[in-house]
Amino acid sequence: MISIKNLTKVFLRESVFNNYCADFQAQRVCIEAPNGLGKSTLFTLIAGIDRAFHGEILLDGKHYNEPQSVVALASDAIVFPEFLTARQVLSMTMKSWECAMPEVLISMLQFSAFLDTRVSALSSGNLKKLQLINAMMRNTPYLILDEPSAALDSKSVERLVEYLGTTSNQTLMSCHDPDVFSKIGFERQPLFVQ
Ligand SMILES: Nc1ncnc2c1ncn2[C@@H]1O[C@H](COP(=O)(O)OP(=O)(O)OP(=O)(O)O)[C@@H](O)[C@H]1O
Numbered sequence: 001m002i003s004i005k006n007l008t009k010v011f012l013r014e015s016v017f018n019n020y021c022a023d024f025q026a027q028r029v030c031i032e033a034p035n036g037l038g039k040s041t042l043f044t045l046i047a048g049i050d051r052a053f054h055g056e057i058l059l060d061g062k063h064y065n066e067p068q069s070v071v072a073l074a075s076d077a078i079v080f081p082e083f084l085t086a087r088q089v090l091s092m093t094m095k096s097w098e099c100a101m102p103e104v105l106i107s108m109l110q111f112s113a114f115l116d117t118r119v120s121a122l123s124s125g126n127l128k129k130l131q132l133i134n135a136m137m138r139n140t141p142y143l144i145l146d147e148p149s150a151a152l153d154s155k156s157v158e159r160l161v162e163y164l165g166t167t168s169n170q171t172l173m174s175c176h177d178p179d180v181f182s183k184i185g186f187e188r189q190p191l192f193v194q
Pocket residue numbers: 011012014016033034035036037038039040041042
């Protein structure tokens with residue numbers, strides 16, 4: 001379970017969260033909110049990418065000084081160096097997090113042909129695939145996917161859904177078209193309770 005307690009997050013003068021509290025209990029959660037309300041921001045905070053906030057984020061009741069050791073995030077907020085190839089990005093993740101080359105994920109998302117393409121030259125769909133592979137390859141207890149189906153072709157969405165239906169970690173996602181994920185048990189939860 002992911003618990004957010006009294007979270008306050010401010011960008012310059014704009015407050016995105018003000019004493020926000022929420023529990024994400026289900027194993028598979030699709031967080032729903034209109035554009036710009038803070039889903040991506042919340043994800044970077046849970047994943048430890050952005051440390052500038054007040055409040056507490058607990059993972060199964062525990063505070064982590066280095067949440068990125070147990071949370072993997074696929075998001076545009078993680079910017080890969082443009083001059084690296086996809087293979088080099090994945091190699092860095094393998095070294096940093098001591099995981100294996102994600103052959104199964106690469107094949108599942110039909111990404112093999114793009115491994116030696118530089119990040120700067122990847123199409124938006126292939127960049128999304130690289131983000132997903134880069135996060136899912138770590139097999140962390142918590143996985144967060146920011147709009148995972150955006151830009152993916154329909155076959156890849158099908159394969160991703162099939163794969164996510166087999167995983168046992170807690171998975172949070174934002175998705176503006178959640179129906180496709182409901183069939184594998186993603187529960188819809190509003191970001192803000194009315
Ligand atoms: N780095 C930043 N600097 C300033 N404001 C930001 C920054 N990142 C996000 N914001 C603002 O925070 C608010 C929440 O943005 P966020 O991207 O988290 O929303 P979202 O719910 O994920 O939106 P979407 O559904 O469009 O992806 C927005 O008003 C956005 O402009």
